[in-house]
Amino acid sequence: MENDAAKKLSEEDWKSKLDPDAYRVLREKGTERAFSGEYYLNKATGIYECRGCGNEIFHSRDKYDSGCGWPSFTHPVSKDAITVTMDYSHGMVREEICCAVCGGHLGHRFPDGPSDKGGTRYCINSISMDFKEKT
16 A cells, blocks of 8 residues: 555555454554464564555564564654554553554553664554565
């Protein structure tokens, strides 16, 4: 999907474009069950893109196993790939990560990542992404 077109979709368009689980996560800020996501254990080399619009979000070289049950990354492909806002839902204080192009909810950011890689953990729902294998 063209990135500019994704910005203009109505919620009805999103519902027809995404399957119900992806819609719940990307558009309604839901989450998938821990250890259940398609990419949690993925070790292939490539790029993780926003499932909503195809925006490149993470590279596999920045993925690591944090043990949290969701794909974890140390850095996005660029600072412009995502937006970060505070999330006070569910009695927690977290930083929500969204796609900078379509606004789709991807997951959250925490300050408990590997210290040698900047100390940040991006905890991302598999269902919010597509993976393009690259060698």
